Amino acid sequence: MSDQPINLDAVDRALIKATQSGLPLMPRPFAMIAERIGLNEQAVMDRLERLQVAGAIRRIAAVPNHYALGYRANGMSVWDVEDSAVDRLGRKVGALPFVSHCYRRPRRLPDWPYNLFAMVHGKSRDDVASEVDQIASLLGEAARDHDVLFSTAILKKTGLRLVG
Amino acid sequence: MIDDVDKALIDRLQSGIRISETPFAAIADELGLDETEVIHRLQHLLDGRILSRFGPMYDAVRLGGGLTLAAMCVPEERFDEVVERVNAHVEVAHNYRRDHHLNMWFVLATERPEQIETVLGEIEAETGLAVLDLPKEEEYFLDLRLKA
Numbered sequence: 001m002s003d004q005p006i007n008l009d010a011v012d013r014a015l016i017k018a019t020q021s022g023l024p025l026m027p028r029p030f031a032m033i034a035e036r037i038g039l040n041e042q043a044v045m046d047r048l049e050r051l052q053v054a055g056a057i058r059r060i061a062a063v064p065n066h067y068a069l070g071y072r073a074n075g076m077s078v079w080d081v082e083d084s085a086v087d088r089l090g091r092k093v094g095a096l097p098f099v100s101h102c103y104r105r106p107r108r109l110p111d112w113p114y115n116l117f118a119m120v121h122g123k124s125r126d127d128v129a130s131e132v133d134q135i136a137s138l139l140g141e142a143a144r145d146h147d148v149l150f151s152t153a154i155l156k157k158t159g160l161r162l163v164g
Numbered sequence: 165m166i167d168d169v170d171k172a173l174i175d176r177l178q179s180g181i182r183i184s185e186t187p188f189a190a191i192a193d194e195l196g197l198d199e200t201e202v203i204h205r206l207q208h209l210l211d212g213r214i215l216s217r218f219g220p221m222y223d224a225v226r227l228g229g230g231l232t233l234a235a236m237c238v239p240e241e242r243f244d245e246v247v248e249r250v251n252a253h254v255e256v257a258h259n260y261r262r263d264h265h266l267n268m269w270f271v272l273a274t275e276r277p278e279q280i281e282t283v284l285g286e287i288e289a290e291t292g293l294a295v296l297d298l299p300k301e302e303e304y305f306l307d308l309r310l311k312a
């Protein structure tokens with residue numbers, strides 16, 4: 001998917017501001033949003049649809065708190081994968097059910113040799129370790145080195161403020 | 165505590181709703197519940213912080229913002245002080261301590277892409293420590309659907 005920004009007008013920005021912390025929980029949530037920002041319900045739905053088609057909204061969904069669901073181990077697995085293979089293999093890693101995020105990022109030599117990041121969640125560190133083993137066998141010899149960085153404390157979690 | 169109906173609801177809502185006038189009624193139909201129960205359970209899951217939010221998941225970059233992952237190697241004796249300085253920047257959305265010599269990892273989100281460099285420069289100046297800037301170059305998947 002392209003990373004090109006899409007054009008937003010003032011109404012889109014008002015709509016994003018009114019929905020970025022969540023939808024109202026009532027039978028007609030879009031009608032309530034519409035009332036708050038001075039639109040009608042159909043216009044709110046049309047604009048959200050357009051933002052979703054354009055990729056500005058990934059989906060309208062619930063975001064679980066992994067800790068509350070018992071996924072207490074959160075490992076950022078990082079891999080040094082051959083440049084010629086990283087896109088093909090990255091898609092395979094990203095499709096694994098226990099991988100929540102998978103990105104290619106730049107190496108920063110000599111401090112940081114890894115170019116593929118796959119976030120892995122499990123109920124214990126042992127679960128995460130066995131998931132990391134599965135990634136290792138999928139990558140095979142294309143991965144020269146890897147590491148797993150477990151989170152030990154959440155220092156801040158406010159979420160993104162997209163529109164001030 | 166959550167029961168099997170909550171679990172089914174969480175699993176279903178993670179993959180996203182269709183936009184319609186009555187989205188909760190549509191979900192209720194799919195799961196064999198009624199609309200009021202879906203709304204009440206969802207409220208309860210949010211109040212109990214089983215879910216952290218429910219709504220549109222916006223993509224900061226597609227909205228014209230800047231986004232990066234940054235890492236620092238913070239000396240243990242300065243850790244608390246550096247956390248305070250880094251977190252004081254409103255652009256820092258998430259910050260995690262990790263067990264590695266690069267022990268602080270934070271996500272920076274800015275209204276405009278060029279502000280990333282400015283904020284990282286400020287953090288380096290305020291802390292006297294180097295910051296690794298690791299923006300995503302390609303995204304292979306982003307879909308957290310944990311089985312409830």
